[in-house]
Amino acid sequence: MSFHTMNYASHVMGYTDMNRNLYKTRLSPALAVPPSSILLCADESGKSAESKRGPGSNAPSRSSDSTVSLPSQANTVGIIGGVSVVSTLNFLRKLVRWSSKDGESPLPFILHSDSVLYKELLSHEGSFSSLRSKRECTHSDPTTIVENLRSKRAFLENSGARCIVMPCNISHSWHDEVSKGCSVPFLHMGESVARELKEAKLKPLEAGSHLRIGVLATNATLTAGFYQEKLQNEGFEVVLPDKATMEHTVIPAIEALNRKDMEGARNLLRIALQVLIVRAVNSVILASDDMLDLLPRDDPLLKKCIDPMDSLARSTIKWAQSAEKEA
Numbered sequence: 001m002s003f004h005t006m007n008y009a010s011h012v013m014g015y016t017d018m019n020r021n022l023y024k025t026r027l028s029p030a031l032a033v034p035p036s037s038i039l040l041c042a043d044e045s046g047k048s049a050e051s052k053r054g055p056g057s058n059a060p061s062r063s064s065d066s067t068v069s070l071p072s073q074a075n076t077v078g079i080i081g082g083v084s085v086v087s088t089l090n091f092l093r094k095l096v097r098w099s100s101k102d103g104e105s106p107l108p109f110i111l112h113s114d115s116v117l118y119k120e121l122l123s124h125e126g127s128f129s130s131l132r133s134k135r136e137c138t139h140s141d142p143t144t145i146v147e148n149l150r151s152k153r154a155f156l157e158n159s160g161a162r163c164i165v166m167p168c169n170i171s172h173s174w175h176d177e178v179s180k181g182c183s184v185p186f187l188h189m190g191e192s193v194a195r196e197l198k199e200a201k202l203k204p205l206e207a208g209s210h211l212r213i214g215v216l217a218t219n220a221t222l223t224a225g226f227y228q229e230k231l232q233n234e235g236f237e238v239v240l241p242d243k244a245t246m247e248h249t250v251i252p253a254i255e256a257l258n259r260k261d262m263e264g265a266r267n268l269l270r271i272a273l274q275v276l277i278v279r280a281v282n283s284v285i286l287a288s289d290d291m292l293d294l295l296p297r298d299d300p301l302l303k304k305c306i307d308p309m310d311s312l313a314r315s316t317i318k319w320a321q322s323a324e325k326e327a
Contacts, residue, residue: 074327078161081113082168091167190230217287
Protein backbone atom coordinates (compact mmCIF):
# COMPACT_ATOMS: atom_id res chain seq x y z
CA MET A 1 0.00 0.00 0.00
CA SER A 2 1.25 3.50 -0.79
CA PHE A 3 0.49 6.57 1.30
CA HIS A 4 1.01 10.23 0.45
CA THR A 5 0.86 12.98 3.06
CA MET A 6 1.86 16.60 3.29
CA ASN A 7 2.60 18.36 6.56
CA TYR A 8 1.22 21.90 6.72
CA ALA A 9 3.54 23.26 9.38
CA SER A 10 6.90 22.18 7.94
CA HIS A 11 5.90 21.91 4.29
CA VAL A 12 7.27 18.38 3.96
CA MET A 13 5.81 15.68 1.77
CA GLY A 14 6.37 12.09 2.77
CA TYR A 15 5.91 8.91 0.77
CA THR A 16 5.78 5.48 2.33
CA ASP A 17 6.23 2.52 -0.02
CA MET A 18 5.35 -1.15 0.37
CA ASN A 19 8.44 -1.69 2.52
CA ARG A 20 7.55 1.28 4.72
CA ASN A 21 10.68 3.23 3.78
CA LEU A 22 10.17 6.97 4.18
CA TYR A 23 11.44 9.55 1.74
CA LYS A 24 11.07 13.28 2.37
CA THR A 25 11.24 16.21 0.02
CA ARG A 26 11.24 19.88 0.95
CA LEU A 27 8.32 21.62 -0.74
CA SER A 28 7.30 25.15 -1.50
CA PRO A 29 4.86 26.57 1.08
CA ALA A 30 2.38 26.88 -1.78
CA LEU A 31 1.96 23.10 -1.76
CA ALA A 32 1.34 22.83 1.96
CA VAL A 33 -1.96 21.31 3.04
CA PRO A 34 -4.32 23.86 4.58
CA PRO A 35 -5.99 23.07 7.92
CA SER A 36 -8.80 20.50 7.73
CA SER A 37 -7.60 19.13 4.41
CA ILE A 38 -6.98 15.45 3.92
CA LEU A 39 -5.19 13.27 1.41
CA LEU A 40 -6.41 9.73 0.92
CA CYS A 41 -4.79 6.71 -0.62
CA ALA A 42 -6.00 3.24 -1.48
CA ASP A 43 -4.51 -0.20 -1.19
CA GLU A 44 -4.04 -2.55 -4.14
CA SER A 45 -7.72 -3.52 -3.96
CA GLY A 46 -8.68 0.10 -4.57
CA LYS A 47 -10.26 0.56 -1.11
CA SER A 48 -9.42 3.58 0.98
CA ALA A 49 -7.14 2.40 3.73
CA GLU A 50 -5.48 5.34 5.46
CA SER A 51 -5.86 9.07 5.79
CA LYS A 52 -3.79 11.98 7.00
CA ARG A 53 -5.24 15.26 8.18
CA GLY A 54 -3.74 18.67 8.00
CA PRO A 55 -3.29 20.34 11.39
CA GLY A 56 -6.32 22.29 12.48
CA SER A 57 -8.74 19.39 12.32
CA ASN A 58 -10.18 18.37 15.69
CA ALA A 59 -11.25 14.88 14.67
CA PRO A 60 -8.61 12.12 14.77
CA SER A 61 -7.31 10.32 11.68
CA ARG A 62 -8.78 6.89 11.20
CA SER A 63 -9.03 4.07 8.69
CA SER A 64 -12.26 3.73 6.81
CA ASP A 65 -13.76 1.91 3.84
CA SER A 66 -16.66 4.33 3.48
CA THR A 67 -16.31 7.89 4.75
CA VAL A 68 -14.01 10.22 6.62
CA SER A 69 -15.82 12.79 8.75
CA LEU A 70 -14.47 16.30 8.22
CA PRO A 71 -15.56 19.58 9.77
CA SER A 72 -18.34 21.00 7.63
CA GLN A 73 -17.05 23.75 5.35
CA ALA A 74 -19.10 25.14 2.51
CA ASN A 75 -16.11 25.50 0.17
CA THR A 76 -14.45 22.08 0.62
CA VAL A 77 -13.24 20.70 -2.71
CA GLY A 78 -13.10 16.98 -3.48
CA ILE A 79 -10.35 15.96 -5.92
CA ILE A 80 -10.16 12.64 -7.76
CA GLY A 81 -6.57 11.87 -8.75
CA GLY A 82 -5.88 10.80 -12.30
CA VAL A 83 -3.39 9.16 -14.61
CA SER A 84 -0.42 11.13 -13.26
CA VAL A 85 0.48 11.82 -9.64
CA VAL A 86 2.66 14.72 -10.79
CA SER A 87 -0.24 16.23 -12.74
CA THR A 88 -2.58 15.89 -9.75
CA LEU A 89 -0.07 17.57 -7.44
CA ASN A 90 0.54 20.34 -10.00
CA PHE A 91 -3.19 21.04 -10.03
CA LEU A 92 -3.26 20.99 -6.23
CA ARG A 93 -0.32 23.41 -6.11
CA LYS A 94 -2.17 25.87 -8.33
CA LEU A 95 -5.42 25.49 -6.38
CA VAL A 96 -3.71 26.20 -3.05
CA ARG A 97 -1.48 29.01 -4.32
CA TRP A 98 -4.08 30.85 -6.39
CA SER A 99 -6.81 30.60 -3.75
CA SER A 100 -4.52 32.16 -1.13
CA LYS A 101 -2.70 34.78 -3.24
CA ASP A 102 -4.69 37.69 -1.76
CA GLY A 103 -4.00 36.67 1.81
CA GLU A 104 -7.04 34.40 2.00
CA SER A 105 -6.88 30.97 3.60
CA PRO A 106 -6.18 28.19 1.07
CA LEU A 107 -9.20 26.13 0.05
CA PRO A 108 -9.88 23.07 2.20
CA PHE A 109 -9.75 19.94 0.05
CA ILE A 110 -9.99 16.17 0.07
CA LEU A 111 -7.75 14.35 -2.42
CA HIS A 112 -8.43 10.71 -3.23
CA SER A 113 -6.20 8.70 -5.54
CA ASP A 114 -4.76 5.21 -5.89
CA SER A 115 -2.39 3.12 -7.97
CA VAL A 116 -5.19 0.85 -9.23
CA LEU A 117 -6.91 3.72 -11.05
CA TYR A 118 -3.55 4.98 -12.30
CA LYS A 119 -2.78 1.63 -13.93
CA GLU A 120 -6.27 1.30 -15.41
CA LEU A 121 -6.12 4.76 -16.97
CA LEU A 122 -2.66 4.12 -18.40
CA SER A 123 -3.84 0.83 -19.90
CA HIS A 124 -6.88 2.50 -21.47
CA GLU A 125 -4.82 5.33 -22.91
CA GLY A 126 -2.31 2.84 -24.27
CA SER A 127 -5.06 1.05 -26.21
CA PHE A 128 -5.43 4.24 -28.29
CA SER A 129 -1.74 4.47 -29.17
CA SER A 130 -2.57 4.13 -32.87
CA LEU A 131 -5.26 5.82 -34.97
CA ARG A 132 -8.06 3.40 -34.27
CA SER A 133 -11.65 4.25 -33.51
CA LYS A 134 -13.44 3.44 -30.26
CA ARG A 135 -15.19 0.59 -32.04
CA GLU A 136 -11.85 -0.97 -32.98
CA CYS A 137 -10.53 -0.78 -29.41
CA THR A 138 -12.75 -3.60 -28.21
CA HIS A 139 -10.19 -4.85 -25.68
CA SER A 140 -10.29 -1.56 -23.77
CA ASP A 141 -13.33 -1.95 -21.48
CA PRO A 142 -13.77 1.15 -19.29
CA THR A 143 -16.32 -0.46 -16.95
CA THR A 144 -13.88 -0.93 -14.06
CA ILE A 145 -12.53 2.59 -14.53
CA VAL A 146 -16.02 4.11 -14.35
CA GLU A 147 -16.84 2.03 -11.25
CA ASN A 148 -13.57 3.13 -9.61
CA LEU A 149 -14.23 6.80 -10.39
CA ARG A 150 -17.84 6.59 -9.19
CA SER A 151 -16.68 4.96 -5.97
CA LYS A 152 -14.25 7.81 -5.35
CA ARG A 153 -16.91 10.37 -6.16
CA ALA A 154 -19.28 8.81 -3.62
CA PHE A 155 -16.50 8.65 -1.03
CA LEU A 156 -15.72 12.34 -1.47
CA GLU A 157 -19.41 13.29 -1.27
CA ASN A 158 -19.82 11.34 1.97
CA SER A 159 -16.59 12.75 3.37
CA GLY A 160 -17.71 16.39 3.21
CA ALA A 161 -16.74 17.60 -0.26
CA ARG A 162 -19.13 20.29 -1.52
CA CYS A 163 -17.72 20.28 -5.06
CA ILE A 164 -15.80 17.63 -7.02
CA VAL A 165 -13.17 17.94 -9.74
CA MET A 166 -11.06 15.51 -11.78
CA PRO A 167 -7.77 17.14 -12.87
CA CYS A 168 -7.18 14.49 -15.52
CA ASN A 169 -7.90 14.69 -19.24
CA ILE A 170 -8.55 11.01 -19.90
CA SER A 171 -10.85 10.65 -16.85
CA HIS A 172 -13.16 13.23 -18.44
CA SER A 173 -13.98 10.64 -21.10
CA TRP A 174 -16.52 9.32 -18.56
CA HIS A 175 -17.47 12.57 -16.80
CA ASP A 176 -21.16 12.12 -17.65
CA GLU A 177 -21.27 8.59 -16.24
CA VAL A 178 -19.26 9.45 -13.12
CA SER A 179 -21.17 12.66 -12.32
CA LYS A 180 -24.64 11.15 -12.83
CA GLY A 181 -26.59 11.37 -9.58
CA CYS A 182 -23.90 13.43 -7.83
CA SER A 183 -25.33 15.48 -4.97
CA VAL A 184 -22.80 18.32 -5.32
CA PRO A 185 -21.45 20.33 -8.29
CA PHE A 186 -19.07 18.24 -10.43
CA LEU A 187 -17.02 20.65 -12.53
CA HIS A 188 -15.99 19.76 -16.09
CA MET A 189 -12.59 20.78 -17.44
CA GLY A 190 -13.87 21.17 -21.01
CA GLU A 191 -16.71 23.44 -19.88
CA SER A 192 -14.27 25.52 -17.83
CA VAL A 193 -12.01 26.12 -20.85
CA ALA A 194 -14.89 26.82 -23.24
CA ARG A 195 -16.49 29.28 -20.80
CA GLU A 196 -13.24 31.21 -20.29
CA LEU A 197 -12.67 31.44 -24.04
CA LYS A 198 -16.23 32.70 -24.51
CA GLU A 199 -15.77 35.33 -21.82
CA ALA A 200 -12.49 36.47 -23.42
CA LYS A 201 -14.47 37.80 -26.42
CA LEU A 202 -11.77 36.83 -28.93
CA LYS A 203 -11.91 37.99 -32.55
CA PRO A 204 -11.41 35.61 -35.51
CA LEU A 205 -7.96 35.81 -37.08
CA GLU A 206 -9.52 35.72 -40.54
CA ALA A 207 -12.28 38.16 -41.46
CA GLY A 208 -15.65 36.52 -41.95
CA SER A 209 -14.63 33.20 -40.41
CA HIS A 210 -15.69 31.52 -37.18
CA LEU A 211 -13.52 31.70 -34.11
CA ARG A 212 -11.23 28.68 -34.34
CA ILE A 213 -9.78 26.86 -31.36
CA GLY A 214 -7.29 24.04 -31.80
CA VAL A 215 -7.11 20.97 -29.57
CA LEU A 216 -3.91 18.95 -29.27
CA ALA A 217 -3.95 15.86 -27.06
CA THR A 218 -3.40 12.12 -27.01
CA ASN A 219 -5.46 9.99 -29.36
CA ALA A 220 -7.53 8.71 -26.41
CA THR A 221 -8.55 12.22 -25.34
CA LEU A 222 -9.32 13.37 -28.88
CA THR A 223 -11.36 10.23 -29.55
CA ALA A 224 -13.44 10.85 -26.41
CA GLY A 225 -14.50 14.15 -28.01
CA PHE A 226 -15.51 16.10 -24.91
CA TYR A 227 -13.37 19.17 -25.72
CA GLN A 228 -14.87 19.31 -29.20
CA GLU A 229 -18.39 19.05 -27.76
CA LYS A 230 -17.96 21.75 -25.10
CA LEU A 231 -16.27 24.17 -27.50
CA GLN A 232 -18.89 23.67 -30.21
CA ASN A 233 -21.62 24.27 -27.62
CA GLU A 234 -20.13 27.76 -27.12
CA GLY A 235 -20.06 28.44 -30.86
CA PHE A 236 -16.39 27.79 -31.60
CA GLU A 237 -15.05 26.02 -34.66
CA VAL A 238 -12.77 23.23 -33.44
CA VAL A 239 -9.58 22.43 -35.32
CA LEU A 240 -7.95 19.04 -34.66
CA PRO A 241 -4.70 17.55 -35.97
CA ASP A 242 -5.34 15.70 -39.21
CA LYS A 243 -4.45 12.04 -39.63
CA ALA A 244 -1.01 12.79 -41.07
CA THR A 245 -0.16 15.14 -38.19
CA MET A 246 -1.25 12.56 -35.63
CA GLU A 247 0.67 9.75 -37.34
CA HIS A 248 3.88 11.68 -38.01
CA THR A 249 4.14 14.13 -35.11
CA VAL A 250 1.74 13.69 -32.16
CA ILE A 251 1.94 9.91 -31.68
CA PRO A 252 5.71 9.82 -32.38
CA ALA A 253 6.15 12.68 -29.88
CA ILE A 254 4.43 10.61 -27.20
CA GLU A 255 6.55 7.60 -28.12
CA ALA A 256 9.68 9.75 -27.87
CA LEU A 257 8.55 10.92 -24.44
CA ASN A 258 8.16 7.34 -23.31
CA ARG A 259 11.74 6.67 -24.49
CA LYS A 260 12.91 9.75 -22.54
CA ASP A 261 13.93 11.39 -25.84
CA MET A 262 12.89 14.84 -24.67
CA GLU A 263 14.51 16.79 -27.50
CA GLY A 264 12.92 14.60 -30.16
CA ALA A 265 9.51 14.88 -28.47
CA ARG A 266 9.89 18.66 -28.15
CA ASN A 267 10.71 19.10 -31.85
CA LEU A 268 7.75 16.94 -32.92
CA LEU A 269 5.40 18.84 -30.60
CA ARG A 270 6.51 22.17 -32.08
CA ILE A 271 5.72 20.89 -35.58
CA ALA A 272 2.26 19.70 -34.48
CA LEU A 273 1.50 23.08 -32.88
CA GLN A 274 2.68 25.00 -35.93
CA VAL A 275 0.44 22.89 -38.18
CA LEU A 276 -2.58 23.93 -36.10
CA ILE A 277 -1.53 27.58 -35.81
CA VAL A 278 -1.19 28.06 -39.59
CA ARG A 279 -4.86 27.04 -39.83
CA ALA A 280 -5.74 30.37 -38.18
CA VAL A 281 -6.62 29.15 -34.71
CA ASN A 282 -6.74 31.78 -31.96
CA SER A 283 -5.47 29.38 -29.33
CA VAL A 284 -4.59 25.72 -28.91
CA ILE A 285 -5.85 23.72 -25.95
CA LEU A 286 -2.84 21.56 -25.11
CA ALA A 287 -4.60 18.82 -23.19
CA SER A 288 -1.57 16.90 -22.01
CA ASP A 289 0.61 17.76 -19.04
CA ASP A 290 3.50 15.77 -20.49
CA MET A 291 3.38 17.84 -23.68
CA LEU A 292 3.03 21.13 -21.82
CA ASP A 293 6.12 20.36 -19.77
CA LEU A 294 8.17 19.80 -22.91
CA LEU A 295 8.22 23.47 -23.88
CA PRO A 296 10.28 26.03 -21.94
CA ARG A 297 8.28 28.75 -20.25
CA ASP A 298 9.54 31.42 -22.66
CA ASP A 299 8.74 29.44 -25.82
CA PRO A 300 6.63 31.65 -28.16
CA LEU A 301 4.50 28.64 -29.13
CA LEU A 302 3.51 28.14 -25.51
CA LYS A 303 1.92 31.59 -25.49
CA LYS A 304 -0.61 30.30 -28.01
CA CYS A 305 -1.46 27.32 -25.77
CA ILE A 306 -4.07 26.95 -23.05
CA ASP A 307 -3.56 24.63 -20.11
CA PRO A 308 -7.02 23.20 -19.28
CA MET A 309 -5.86 22.44 -15.74
CA ASP A 310 -5.46 26.19 -15.19
CA SER A 311 -9.04 26.78 -16.32
CA LEU A 312 -10.32 24.05 -14.01
CA ALA A 313 -8.40 25.50 -11.06
CA ARG A 314 -9.82 28.99 -11.71
CA SER A 315 -13.36 27.60 -12.06
CA THR A 316 -12.94 25.71 -8.80
CA ILE A 317 -11.81 28.85 -6.98
CA LYS A 318 -14.74 30.83 -8.41
CA TRP A 319 -17.13 28.13 -7.21
CA ALA A 320 -15.53 28.15 -3.74
CA GLN A 321 -15.76 31.94 -3.46
CA SER A 322 -19.42 31.84 -4.41
CA ALA A 323 -20.14 28.97 -2.00
CA GLU A 324 -18.45 30.82 0.85
CA LYS A 325 -20.52 33.96 0.23
CA GLU A 326 -23.75 31.96 0.23
CA ALA A 327 -22.87 30.05 3.43
